[in-house]
Amino acid sequence: MASEKSVWDSNIAFVLAMIGSAVGLGNIWRFPNVLYSNGGGSFMIPYIVSLFILGISFVLVEYAVGFKFKTSLSKIFFTIKPRLEPIAWFIILVVFLITTYYVCVVAWDLIYVALSLTKAWGANPDLFFTVNVLHASDSLSGIFTIVPWVFISVFLVWLSSWAIVQKDLNEGIGKVSKILLPVLVLIVIVIVAFSLTLPGASIGYTQIFTPDWSALTNLNVWLAAFGQIVFSLSLGMSIALTYASYLPEDSKLTDNALIVAFSNSGFEVFNAIGIFSILGFMTLTSGIPFNELVTEGTGLAFVVFPKVFNVMGPWASVIGPLFFLCILFAGLTSLIALLEVASFAISEKFGFSRRKSATLVCVVGFCISCLFAT
Numbered sequence: 001m002a003s004e005k006s007v008w009d010s011n012i013a014f015v016l017a018m019i020g021s022a023v024g025l026g027n028i029w030r031f032p033n034v035l036y037s038n039g040g041g042s043f044m045i046p047y048i049v050s051l052f053i054l055g056i057s058f059v060l061v062e063y064a065v066g067f068k069f070k071t072s073l074s075k076i077f078f079t080i081k082p083r084l085e086p087i088a089w090f091i092i093l094v095v096f097l098i099t100t101y102y103v104c105v106v107a108w109d110l111i112y113v114a115l116s117l118t119k120a121w122g123a124n125p126d127l128f129f130t131v132n133v134l135h136a137s138d139s140l141s142g143i144f145t146i147v148p149w150v151f152i153s154v155f156l157v158w159l160s161s162w163a164i165v166q167k168d169l170n171e172g173i174g175k176v177s178k179i180l181l182p183v184l185v186l187i188v189i190v191i192v193a194f195s196l197t198l199p200g201a202s203i204g205y206t207q208i209f210t211p212d213w214s215a216l217t218n219l220n221v222w223l224a225a226f227g228q229i230v231f232s233l234s235l236g237m238s239i240a241l242t243y244a245s246y247l248p249e250d251s252k253l254t255d256n257a258l259i260v261a262f263s264n265s266g267f268e269v270f271n272a273i274g275i276f277s278i279l280g281f282m283t284l285t286s287g288i289p290f291n292e293l294v295t296e297g298t299g300l301a302f303v304v305f306p307k308v309f310n311v312m313g314p315w316a317s318v319i320g321p322l323f324f325l326c327i328l329f330a331g332l333t334s335l336i337a338l339l340e341v342a343s344f345a346i347s348e349k350f351g352f353s354r355r356k357s358a359t360l361v362c363v364v365g366f367c368i369s370c371l372f373a374t
Helices: 011-022 025-037 041-069 073-080 082-115 125-133 140-144 148-165 170-195 201-209 213-217 219-233 239-244 253-286 298-312 316-350 354-373
Strands: none
Touching (some): 025 298, 041 253, 170 253, 170 316
8 A cells, every 4th residue: 555655754855845735836926916916015914814724724634634544535535434435536636637737837837948048938928928839729629739849848747747756755756855845945045136136126025015904904805815825735635634644653743734834935925025026127127017017827927027037138047047947846846746646546546556546647637738738
């Protein structure tokens, strides 16, 4: 059984893997927009409240359940009551389907790592992303047309993910987390330090420290804070439960939960300082109002930031690749955690080897992801 064979060889491996699973695309391109749209600095109050009330407590519940049962979500539900098992498989299916699209976004970013070396997106990054990268079409027939570079990139991301997940827990996920997470943190430190030296940086980062106290009386702001915590920590997606099932008996669950939750939140607040500083620079140099630049998702990463790099000068050839590498590493560490949920559940259910279940999950996932490469 996979749960009997796999145990974290150190607490640091578990903590880094958990932080890596939490630190993903939501930290980099979602949090800054949520922060700005919900009262700026005052948003930190509901954010911290939701971190303690929902984030840490929910992570602790997942840790405790995974640690106690030492098995997958589906087997845990079956153990509690056999009729509950289909609910667990529905949750696993939803997580898996999310993963098939998440891979595609990471694949786009992989393309942009290469593009950023020469700023190949040209003077109109918006048009370039839509036409040259995605080959977007209003016609339904477009779903039958594979976009070669996206397809190749999707394949490479799936292959990399499979190469990690199919290995022994510590040789695969553990080792990769120990390498990628410190590199990711170093890249973010470099980007933030550089961004603070840019002219106009203060236009951006003061948004974080300028509170709109009236926002605290708005229920939607509080809902946004709780939503960000759910999204950022991947609550309810069985990642924490799965990783905790590999913990040895003498593990300190509360300490680990606090470290992961605070590290994740600290990362996204620190990263937001860099994002806002760079957007402040863009506001100063282009005259575009700050509120028009603050967006989220692919618009921020693949349109707004290429525009910023176009006016940044020589440093763009360094900061640009670092920015897209940051997204790539954050996406990859989250991706392997998402895949582990389905892979572990299948391994436990059917008695498959780790390699066999990971291969099955990745092959099926790749076939579904091909829909997003059209």
